[in-house]
Amino acid sequence: MTETSVVAGVDSSTQSCKVMVCDADTGAVVREGRATHPDGTEVDPLAWSTALDEAIAAAGGLEDVAAVSVGAQQHGMVCLDSSGQVIRDALLWNDNRSAVSAADLVRDLGGPEAWADAVGIVPVASITIAKARWLADHEPDNAARTAVLCLPHDWLTWRIAGSSDLGALATDRSDASGTGYFDATTGDYRRDLLELALRRSSPALPSIAGPVDSVGETSWGALLGPGAGDNAAAALALGSREGDVIVSIGTSGVVCAVSATAPRDPDGYVAGFADATGRHLPLVCTLNGARVLDATAAMLGVEHALLARLALSSPAGSGGLVLVPYLEGERTPNRPDATGAIHGLRLTNSTPAHLARAAVEGLLCSLAEGIDHIIGQGTPVRRVLMVGGGARSQALCELAPAIFGLPVDVPEPGEYVARGAARQAAWVLRGGDEPPKWAEGEIRRYEADPTPYVRQRYAEVRDLTDGVGP
Ligand SMILES: Nc1ncnc2c1ncn2[C@@H]1O[C@H](COP(=O)(O)OP(=O)(O)O)[C@@H](O)[C@H]1O
């Protein structure tokens, strides 16, 4: 009989840090804590460390925990000097200043096909390698001082270990696969591509740990798991199988699916990321997720619950009103300079309810295009699982099956990235070929008659907003 143990998972996401403590063998949640992150697309990594400490304290401390893993927002560029000090604020995944650098890199390697063949990703502003090129072009002194380049989850794991040895920095295949200088099919870095970006020899990079490798210990002797990118951690929490498409509506809007094979999409919609178990995670990510509803709720001066009720009180198609949700520019499709737009305004649809409905439909149409592209890569789709802060919106849950044309399963609200990290920690603790079997919570299925005309109208107007690229 195995001794009862608890494990912890961390989600250091764009807007906040969440800590979840679970029973290692059943997955039952024992306690949780959270803390907010600063706003902005450029953040001092020390702020993540401070928020982690606050979230740990809010969760009642971790001294009884036997293993810890960290999941985090992907792609953020953390530059360390030779003494391990942070050189500049991290540029986050949603920082668009590197859009031109991304286009330059695509050209420098010979075009999108060359990138799809090399690393399964065509760089856009979000991808770490584009940020590295931006650094080389705009802050050459900082580029020259960078002794180690790492990602948010690598850096936080290293901080928790309390190590000052830069050689102890480790990452995992899932997060490395979002850098643009790692090939998920071979499991090796492509230092040549990073050198192309930085115009200098490659800085040191974290070692790549396997899915159940321990990468160190905490000060109280708990094992540290390899951690993962947030989307891979969520897939691990959901026990995602072939045929499951995960739609995650956090700051980003994400569509991804666990797959035995790597995608190859020179059009740049589907990125060839890896999962946290040794498989692949074809993924489409937009810059505009739950904040589209945050912004609409703020414009209307209402809370989320009322926004949802308003949206559900309006007819499908919002009486011809279409909201294009590119409020932060867009990453997929690659329109870094685009803006959001409202089309089809008439006296008859100039109401809060129509605007609320148009916001929900616009967000869902953008995600539906992601599902189309995932299917286009040969990924089978049996059902859609919807998670993230946005999945708390009743309107998103009820309208998603109509826009997607698929049944949508919504697991009970929860922190699935932190839970996936905790499950990885339990796997590291217990070992074995598979993660420990954790009970699945309740899942509510939403079904609705498809409304393809809503997508058709969206497709007619979405490119009328300004922008560049495919
Ligand atoms: N009931 C709700 N309806 C719509 N959006 C919501 C609701 N509750 C929370 N959100 C939004 O979800 C987002 C936070 O989700 P989360 O998945 O934690 O994001 P992230 O991982 O990017 O930090 C916030 O933008 C928040 O306003």
Ligand SMILES: O=C(CO)[C@@H](O)[C@H](O)COP(=O)(O)O
């Ligand atoms: O860039 C991506 C995936 O490629 C995003 O999914 C980030 O990983 C941030 O996630 P959230 O904070 O929105 O959950």
